[in-house]
Amino acid sequence: MMLQADKLSILQGQRHLLHQLGWQVRAGEVWWLAGRNGCGKSTLLATLAGLRAPAQGSISLCGQPLGSAAPRLRAQRLALLPQASHDAFDYAVIDAVAAARYPWPDDGHNPGRIAAALNAFDLARLAERPLQALSGGERQRVALASVMAQDAPLLLLDEPTNSLDLAHQAALQVQIRRWQADGKAVVVVSHDLQFAPAIASHALLLDGAGGHSQHTLAQLDATHLAQVLGYPLTRITHAGHPCFLPGHTT
């Protein structure tokens, strides 16, 4: 089991964001974490990454309690793509991606893995560019390449398509399928009703008041999702994948 949560509760002030979640994420699964603004998706990712303590319950990562893993071991096992990144240093792209290898014995000296991560996100041409001279989408691709270079079996991605153009969104879909085929587990927070259903095997829906439900993508119907998102939806199949469109069919 890659990730297991038992009776996990998360509070923000007095408000329950999550109440008693029991959840298991296995190798090769891609989970879509969906819910309205402020329902607690990013807070759940931060809790799973060990950056925030839960109010109650436990989390285990690769069979070991999350809190008992030393930071370096935790970084070998999970990688987090935050919703926004702030650059403390004006690294060149290639150095920022190399820095993501700090948990491993090669400590950044792994040209093959770094080149693969740069290529996967179309960054070879920008390798020497300082981070502060990148566009928003280019910066997002560096963050994704850094997550890839970290080479953890569990990837927590908060709105990974932010700022990406269509072709780079499609490349990210391909890369997530590769990670899945390689036996990694991926948790993706997304508001994109085309992207997320196309890559996910499962969905965890949060209602913002502590409630949650789990579905396989095959079982996830428009009514379930519409209730949680507070907007009518229609499920269709497009290009061989499920997809949700706003509104009812007429």
Ligand SMILES: Nc1ncnc2c1ncn2[C@@H]1O[C@H](COP(=O)(O)OP(=O)(O)OP(=O)(O)O)[C@@H](O)[C@H]1O
């Ligand atoms: N420091 C804080 N003080 C008070 N409330 C906070 C604080 N940080 C976050 N919150 C609240 O916690 C709730 C959960 O926030 P979170 O970022 O997890 O939501 P989200 O589901 O990721 O939302 P979005 O879809 O907008 O990214 C929000 O209502 C937010 O306003």
